[in-house]
Amino acid sequence: MDYWVFVESLYNTSLSLFFFVLMSLMYYIGVKGYRAKNSYGGISSILCGICFLIYGYYNSVIGFFSYPFMGFMVWWIGIILIVNLIFTTIIRRDIKKMRIEIKNGNKESVNIREKSVLRRYIRRMTVEDPYREEIPFKMEVIRKSFHLSGFLLVIAYYGIAYLVNDALKIMLQPGEPVYLFLWGNKSPYPYEFGDFQAVDELIMFALVATLAFVIVSDIIRIVWGPEYSIFNFLTKSMLRNKEKNAAGPQIYIITGFIFSYMLYMAKIIPDVRVFFAGILIACLSDASAALIGRRFGKHKVILRNKDVKSIEGFIAGVVVAYIIGLVLVGPVYAIIGALIFFLTDYLPSVTADNILNPIVIPIGIQLVVILLGLPIGWF
Numbered sequence: 001m002d003y004w005v006f007v008e009s010l011y012n013t014s015l016s017l018f019f020f021v022l023m024s025l026m027y028y029i030g031v032k033g034y035r036a037k038n039s040y041g042g043i044s045s046i047l048c049g050i051c052f053l054i055y056g057y058y059n060s061v062i063g064f065f066s067y068p069f070m071g072f073m074v075w076w077i078g079i080i081l082i083v084n085l086i087f088t089t090i091i092r093r094d095i096k097k098m099r100i101e102i103k104n105g106n107k108e109s110v111n112i113r114e115k116s117v118l119r120r121y122i123r124r125m126t127v128e129d130p131y132r133e134e135i136p137f138k139m140e141v142i143r144k145s146f147h148l149s150g151f152l153l154v155i156a157y158y159g160i161a162y163l164v165n166d167a168l169k170i171m172l173q174p175g176e177p178v179y180l181f182l183w184g185n186k187s188p189y190p191y192e193f194g195d196f197q198a199v200d201e202l203i204m205f206a207l208v209a210t211l212a213f214v215i216v217s218d219i220i221r222i223v224w225g226p227e228y229s230i231f232n233f234l235t236k237s238m239l240r241n242k243e244k245n246a247a248g249p250q251i252y253i254i255t256g257f258i259f260s261y262m263l264y265m266a267k268i269i270p271d272v273r274v275f276f277a278g279i280l281i282a283c284l285s286d287a288s289a290a291l292i293g294r295r296f297g298k299h300k301v302i303l304r305n306k307d308v309k310s311i312e313g314f315i316a317g318v319v320v321a322y323i324i325g326l327v328l329v330g331p332v333y334a335i336i337g338a339l340i341f342f343l344t345d346y347l348p349s350v351t352a353d354n355i356l357n358p359i360v361i362p363i364g365i366q367l368v369v370i371l372l373g374l375p376i377g378w379f
Contacts (some may be wrong), residue, residue, distance in 0.1 A: 012063060018077055019056030022215060023049045026247065029222050041246020045350040048255045058262060064204055067189050073205065077212045084216050094122055095227070103162045120234075122306070122360075125227035131239045148218050150283035153257070154276055159204055187250040204261055211254045216276040218248050249354045254360030256282065277328040280361030281321045281337045286357065289317030289327040289345060301355055309345075318342050325365075330377045333365050340364045 026049030034042030058064070065073060098119070124130065190198075214231055221229035226239060231250075239248070257279055264267045293313020321341040325334025340361050344353050369376060 004243050008067045011067075011074050012059065015064070015070050015075065015077075016056045017052060018074075018212075019052045019059060023056065025049075025219055027245060029219070029245070032222075034080075036245045038242065038244060038246055040352065041242050042246070043071075043350045044103075044252060044355060047351055047355060048251060051255050051259050055258065056264075057121045058266075062266070064208065064262075064265075065201055069201055069205055073208060073212075074210050078113045080212050080216050084220060084230055086232070088220060088227075088228045090118070091122065091228050094118060095126070098122065112208045115219070121233055122227050125225070127234065130226045130232075131241050131244050141270055150276075150280045152205065153206075153279065153287050156206060157199060157272070157276075185227050186375070200265055203263060204258070207254065207258045207261060211258060214250045214254060215247075218251055221248075222246070243257045250354065252352045252355035253282070253358060256355045259359050260362045262363070267361055273328045273376055274333075274362050274365050274369065277325050277333070277337055277365060278360050280324045280328070281361050282354075283358035284324060285321040285338075286319040286345070286353065288320040289313040292316035314340040314342065314346065317345060328377075329365060330375070332372070332374055333368060333376065336365050337361055 006162050016104050026045050030042045030044075030049060031045030033039075033043070033045055036042075055064075059070075185268055217229045217231035221232060222245060226232055231248075232239075243249075244261070260269065261274050264275045266270055269275055279307050289309075290313065293310040293316070296310075296312050298312065299308065318341065321338040325337035329337070341357060344360060
């Protein structure tokens with residue numbers, strides 16, 4: 001076997017193995033959460049694990065990326081692991097120092113050091129309980145801002161990805177020493193300038209890269225403690241009780257994005273507008289319903305699973321869902337998207353809607369497209 005063919009196979013196998021390891025860890029976390037009486041988080045984590053099993057199998061058989069993109073991803077995952085290891089080492093060192101200072105009774109030293117951002121973060125994560133039944137509205141806004149990632153995908157797909165591909169085409173010229181060392185000279189960079197297929201692959205690359213960044217940190221949070229999570233440190237987020245012994249909402253929504261985009265790349269969802277309608281409805285409608293409900297919701301609705309929501313929040317979410325669908329897939333399919341969002345948001349579920357909506361809404365719209373045969377969009 002040619003050496004560089006072996007390297008390509010090794011990169012692809014490593015990426016598949018990454019997904020299979022995530023599957024095992026999510027299953028472990030899901031069982032742990034379920035046994036801790038967090039059935040919502042436990043089942044949602046297990047569902048993520050099932051998705052990762054599918055991703056690993058898909059990458060083994062078909063492949064998410066062409067060469068050398070899967071190599072880029074493996075190197076990125078390695079960097080993420082190293083960064084998280086460094087962060088956890090720093091946190092462990094500071095926790096040990098804080099305990100020694102408190103034990104020695106050096107209050108002046110403790111007060112001075114407590115002024116540092118890292119020390120304040122450690123105290124908030126260890127001395128106080130970082131998990132809340134309900135978080136402040138300001139923190140809710142910060143958490144929901146992650147849902148804007150759907151907009152970023154649209155912008156990337158219709159503009160930035162082309163620029164990234166052209167930049168890589170210029171920088172990664174076969175024959176350059178770095179390229180030869182890492183990727184070999186078995187093949188040139190696979191895409192030409194302005195190649196549309198590169199856009200599809202770069203979007204998937206961005207999704208998987210984001211998943212790798214957030215999930216490594218979240219697994220560390222669950223297994224070692226929230227103070228060791230670099231994602232918590234960067235976002236200054238407060239955690240809900242549903243996230244104790246379970247994955248966080250950012251994991252669910254990115255997992256759902258990847259699943260639906262995988263269906264698009266496999267041509268099961270052939271029109272990218274259906275994908276974007278689904279994920280934007282999942283992102284923006286959910287955020288609108290939560291924020292409007294928290295700020296202006298006066299007419300409360302108690303669901304069968306004991307969650308409390310508001311009529312105002314439901315109306316805001318459904319209206320936003322219809323507007324997004326109207327713009328992207330036309331008035332008929334917009335109704336379907338808004339209806340699916342309402343059902344998944346209203347009906348009690350043991351699974352997080354952050355993972356259900358990005359998967360169920362695009363699939364539901366696509367099924368209706370097949371059944372009705374009407375054109376997608378306005379024409």
